[in-house]
Amino acid sequence: MKNDPNAWWRQGVIYQIYPRSFADSNQDGIGDLNGITKKLDYLQDLGVNALWLSPINPSPDKDFGYDVSNYLDIDPKYGTMKDFEHLIHEARKRDIHIILDLVLNHSSDQHRWFIESRKSKNNLYHDFYLWHDPAKGGRVPNNWQSVFGGKGWEYVPELGQYYYHMFVKEQPDLNWRNPTVRKELLDVFRFWLKKGVDGFRLDVFNNYFKDARFRDNPINRLGIRPFDWQTHSYDTDQPEMLPLLQDIREVLDSKPGSYAVGETFMGGVKMAAKYCAPGLLPGTFNFAMVRGAWNARTLQRKINEWDQAVDEHSWPTQVMGNHDVRRIATRLHASQDDQRLKQAAALLLTLRGTPFIYYGDEIGMRDIHVSKADLQDPVGVHYWPLPLGRDGCRSPMQWDESEFSGFSTQKPWLKVHPNHTQRNVNQQRSEKDSLFHFYRKLIHIRKENEALSQGMFLPLTYDPLFVMAYLRQTANETVLVVLNFNRRKMKFFLGRELANRNWQLLLSSNPEQETTLQSSFLQLSGYEASIYKTI
């Protein structure tokens, strides 16, 4: 089936919730499904069309939900299947779609399949995972590493074999070449689609296959972790991926309107574009804006590259943060006036492609500082004192100024950022020029103006020093976006053709900006983001 140009996920905005940290309804210090349901009015008011929930399946939490012990159930700490059905129902009433996180590269070692698999080489489930005999002298079968530290192989003496895990050892990798595994996992998609979800985020999907001959990865000595010292020729992006994506697409298309976005693990822009080609995944993540320098020149280059790489019949995504990386506000060392965060929001929400907002970014939440004793994330624990842990961006949502920020009445699993007494939803909702209201207006104008939700992307600047400008355009309307990355005021010259048109201001982060464009140049205040429209 061809991508529908009017699909909700092309025009909408997706909001990522890390369920442990969003809202705790039963006051045990951990967020839950009923907590999310209670906040649906807030999310509707913000204007988002879909919620991507980080995993809610049963999990021993060695990697906080990304180690699943049952793909077809809900973890009791988040609630029951009834609670989930209720969430879907209430979300649908508000025109909000639910997207689940499917973690299918690996399961938990507590999954029934793995428990069986390690019982004996003859067990029916043995081949569900990647087992291998030791190399000479009992050594590991090859040089593959775990991203989370150490070798990628774990020895099981009772079997005299190793199993492979790309992440922690409690996350054994599944063997997607086994036809029963493939069928069972495709059935997981079918099960949740039937339950009423409208899409999936596919965790590290491009890792599903590993080299059938288990060849060593070539060595290249760059990077902090041993994992980075290799070229990942054989443990990722194998050719079997493309036909599997066609099968996944077929399952998705069996329920029209279903969406899936793949987490392109380690892959750059080209890889991300390849996997969202027509007939494959409806969306993939390109993480170019999540890391690296934040200036007009670098961003323009990354944005153009992504826009050009994606097939004209496909649809990009835009992302600036998630549960694995530092928050945008932390990265920008933003002062408390939020001008730069408004600019980042304007960029995220006016580019071509589905924008993903990470919970709390709409109020400018910052990463918390976590001391060694309080570390939760296995990556943080393994690499300490290197600051590679991901707890910082997973702190409880800041709803109000109370002791635990309105997230819970009990001490939460991770501490609340001390700035919650000034930076919280309540306070920002009451201030008309707050970051929250800026996000809300951006989402609103994106919905109201087809040039923003569907239009082509036409850059007006090339290699800009400070001011980035672009048009978004359909046959019926044109929107002009101008972003000043300098803290000083700047001028942007429109050129004769554009200057002759009748531009009306849709939104500006500068409350004093003119409502129409009167001259051949636009005067911009420091870090200003302004959006104009003409028909």
Ligand code: GLC
């Ligand atoms: C993805 C997730 C990350 C998780 C890893 C292993 O990268 O985003 O949180 O630890 O996969 O499942």
